[in-house]
Amino acid sequence: MHQLDTSLRRVAAQDPDDLARNLTGWEQVYDQITCGAFAGALDELHLPGVQVFRERINQAVHQVCRVRPGALWFGLPLELDESRINGRKAASASVMARPGGSAFELVTPRDHDIFGVVVSRELCEEGAQRNGCEEVLGAIEGAEILRVDPAARTACLRTLASLLGEGGDHAGASIEEAQHCVVDALLLMLGASSIEASTLRSEQRRRAIVAKARDYLVEHRDRAVTIPELCEHACVSRRTLQYCFEDVLGISPVVYLRRLRLNAIRRTLLEDGARGIGRVAAEWGIDNFSQFSSDYKKLFGKSPSAYLRSASRGPDR
Template sequence: MDGAWWHDLRSGDIDELAMHLNAFQWRYDQLGAGYFFGHLAEIDLPHVTVFRERLNHSTRQSGSLPPGTIGLVVPWSTGGAMWMNGVCMTDARIALSDRAEVEFCTASDADYAFAIVDSAIIEDALESTGARMAPHLHRKLSIAQLPGASGSALRQLFTIAHGSLGEVPDSLRADTARRLLADQFTMELVEVLSKAAPAEERNGALRKRVVDRARDLMLGHLDEPLSILDVCKHVGASRRKLNYCFQEVLGTTPLAYMRAIRLNGVRRDMLACGGKGEGVYDIAARWGFWHFGQFSADYKHHFGELPSHTLQRGKDCLIRR
């Protein structure tokens, strides 16, 4: 169901969720294996957009927010862990992005809320209240410790918007009600931006540097994947340490992560292949899958369908265009 201010999307196609966020520069990769299902609800308020998303499999999401906005993310439930730029999220933490790239990893059965607010509105509110954005939040992605009662206040506002996921909130049908809720979100975000303290994450930056070096190396050899021992040698870490860093930063192992990223790359290329005349094997080989039988089995396990079916869907979409 869609309205002028309320939207509800339920999909088994992970890329459809990304396309719905068309104002974002956003990408999803499915990390967990099996049929995917996602539910994304959106409420458009004056200068504020409020979302809630529920996913049945772990994902990696990356990109940037719409220009001229500041965003915040809070866990809705504690059913599955979330990692934002390598830091594990908890109920007492919030992620804030001010003109910064975001990397967001979710565990299975993820449920979280996020909002974006026009930067100009935030700047006006800061000026009118005599407050200033905390320096550690300016023009970056930060994980912050929620000040005072801000955690419960934000959750109350998100509950008004999306307490019953997938149902139009009757309390917001009036324009005045939506305007008041937007004002409340703005003022609460000003409170957070001016008073939130940095979330302490011991050794978090070091772990993320190890993971980033390993990923850069592995992504540079997609057509001929490196062994995990080669990766360890180049980044100067033991296999145990590398596994630990990946688990802490991304919630998965190096091998599982790279296999998932490569499988997602194959899937995305097959859906976008159009009239290039490439077959499944051509695309799979480009992503470093040389043992076609094993690739086909891994692909079906990960996405719940054969690669040939995905390729056919890509061709069918081209014909419908």
């Protein structure tokens, strides 16, 4: 019988997108938004119908994520980790949830530490039938944040940690036993939840304003876009733009737009460094190379050329 230890994988990464690419079955883009060298770690158990992982990141990151269709994702940040999902802050004793096949956004803080679970809908439905709680799955459709009983959440976290080899008694479990164990722990936790399902109209408006500003910057990436220009495009005041960015992303529009540009340059250089740093920077509206180099080093902990050299050597494993 196939045992769990052969399905466990542990990865360390010094680049945001390298960490994002290592999560099996996900489409993700990570933009670093706090300054300093990046360090991330991933422990993953990938089974036919269940994926359990623990992700740790030292810097704050803006993430655009999509999990495979036909599955459900649940995220359990550890204590004091005030992550945002689609602009909404996940409080303690809560669980984030999204269906597969549709993109969602996370803003994760410094020293981010989260357990994640991806479960096929089929397994969830079988488990709900087995446990006589079919109404639980119907209730979470469309939810982003679930407030759950703290004790049930702690028990679920203990189960997930055990499956990832952090103590516990699941080391000798079979794949079928492990999958049942995960589904049962999730359903027990979700059965004691208070669901914040529908996003308020004001929250939707703030998210739309942020998305409009970000799209405008990308469309006009060959020049420096000003805040007054963004306000005019989004038809809002400077104060409203500031409030929307701080509420949805946790940082000001000036800082976010600067870091969005730097992350895009980093990503392009890693994909095609032969194009040259100066050329790629110019394509993103950078006209002061000295300031750009200083800002890049401040954000990522290395100059553009040093970052390229370290990336070409590959991450430590």
